[in-house]
Amino acid sequence: MTRRTLSDAPLLDAAAGRTPDRTPVWFMRQAGRSLPEYRKVREGISMLDSCFMPELLAEITMQPVRRHDVDAAILFSDIVVPLKAAGVGVEIVPGRGPVMDRAIRTRADIDALPILDHEVDEVAEGIRLILGELTDRQALIGFVGAPFTLASYLVEGGPSKNHQTTKAMMHAEPETWHALMERLVPTIITFLRTQIDAGIDAMQLFDSWAGFLTEADYREFVLPYSIRILQEINGVGIPRIHFGVGTGELLGAMSEAGSEVMGVDWRVPLDRAAERIHAASGPKVLQGNLDPAMLFAGRDAVTREVARIKAEAARAIDNGDATGHIFNLGHGVLPDTPAEAITEAVAIIHGED
Template identity: 75%
Template sequence: MLNTAPNPQAPEAPILAAAAGYTPTRRPVWFMRQAGRSLPEYRKVREGISMLDSCFMPELLAEITLQPVRRHDVDAAILFSDIVVPLKAAGVDVEIVPGRGPVMGQAIENASDVEKLPILDKDVAEVAEGIGIIREELNQQQTLIGFAGAPFTLASYLVEGGPSKNHEKTKAMMHAEPATWHKLMERLVPTIVQFLKVQVAAGVQAMQLFDSWAGFLSDRDYREFVLPYSEQILAEMEGIPRIHFGVTTGELLASMSEAGSEVMGVDWRVPMDVAAKRIAERSGAKVLQGNLDPAILFAGESVIRAEVERICGEADRAIAEGLATGHIFNLGHGVLPNTDPEAITRAVEIIHEF
């Protein structure tokens, strides 16, 4: 159980308090992909509207962002967006194909293609307007988290032309044409930074850098080809709580923690206390975020409660041992589309008991 004695210096919002290393008034929780296909109200408002179009419609993106906060009593809204939104805003030919994912009009194959890649250097008014609408509804205890895809994940989509199971073209470019790879990463960094700065200027209170595909890399390759660019992005965003998360990145946690975030997301494959030790040994104690297996939400209340208790216990032990400075509860990835919304609501209630 958390010690919830009031601290006059702590931010009022539980997530901001936890991210700053204070004890929050309750254990904060939000879920990746909490705004999405698991909610009937989401499916209703998105009917007949493409994913990317939704991200550029201020009132709609605000409504979708706010739906899970109203329904589940989570402690944060995560901005409804997609990893490729900054690319689209910059002028890249990209569409999200239902059942497949982001697909590029033309893949990047060589240095010449990299030089032609547009860079986002302007405001994204639709996103900024949507953030303003969201902030008007959220109260002082609720946090709005901004979001951007990390450069490796964006680069992989660009090089592969779309989703990939093996990332063979991406890895081939990294190793056979390293100069081209580094030029591509250098060109992506300002687009990602600008997209995040647009969000912060509009009212986002924290941010998550999400590296979907980094788990396909070895630690050696991650450190050489990815880490320097994630470091640059997070350094540019100093001043608000920064969360860094990747999927299947248990073996990369120590290196990812060097990128500079205050909060490290942990997927469900690594126990929280084990993750805390890996992170602390490399970068010092940080706030942990995670890490319930999304599939557990299908297993019934007694299983959910047991898993929540285990995860909170692991995180609290890490805090007590000085290996972590706080805990924000989350899933170890995103809410699965067929999840019962009532199971999500009940999980939040259980988490707040701990």
């Protein structure tokens, strides 16, 4: 396909280290339960099923763009979608998250784990529909889950508070762990290729659970595979964003995976995060990092926090520790966030330059 050429998209300008005409902003989980229109169109349809219905997928992806005037759409999906597309038994249980039909614990389990070997046509068609509605100033961000987070869901059988079975496999059976990661990488790359070939303008690698690891464990058991995924699309011409939750101590190591943009959660000031990233891999574009809870605190509080975060980003850029800033939350929009508060926050971010 012929990729869109967006010469005036604030998010892409910032991601390339240029100066956008306004601070670009998008929010993780901006599409979803915070929007009444989302709850309406999803009635009676499971989360995973909706990710494989092109028209619904496109509608849900576009809802927050229409409502909030954000500078990018984020493809409505879930990190387990490529597993489902490959044939793995998984469902998203409301109130709990992705739950596997059976946990993956042995080498035989890993050898039997399906690998996604084809592009996911329903997702590609959904992307084409989204691109048909976006303006030339609005980017479409695709995403995939990083192999560690997918592996943890598989090993634990679902969400885990401590990831003890995952960590036990890493340390007691490292060969088994590495075999699992090797098995997952092709599935993730194939799903990412589906999105790239369909025309996404940027991508984000989510390592949701990486913050549970020590830096030593991250470097040994995770980083090589994230490097491989990001290297696979080096030269495609789209910016690569890398993000994890609770990863303040891992920012340097994660930045070595090779993305142009590093997402920062709300726990670390952006200028301090930039110093850690710069020291490890050179200055990069920062993304973040308003605490999602601030969207409940009212206009004055959001205005103060936005100004503080922008000042930290500007300081990092002035110090040579960062090359740009994309505004975001430090994690996803909380489900019961008032939709009006999100719209107001976007207006504040755009108007405070």
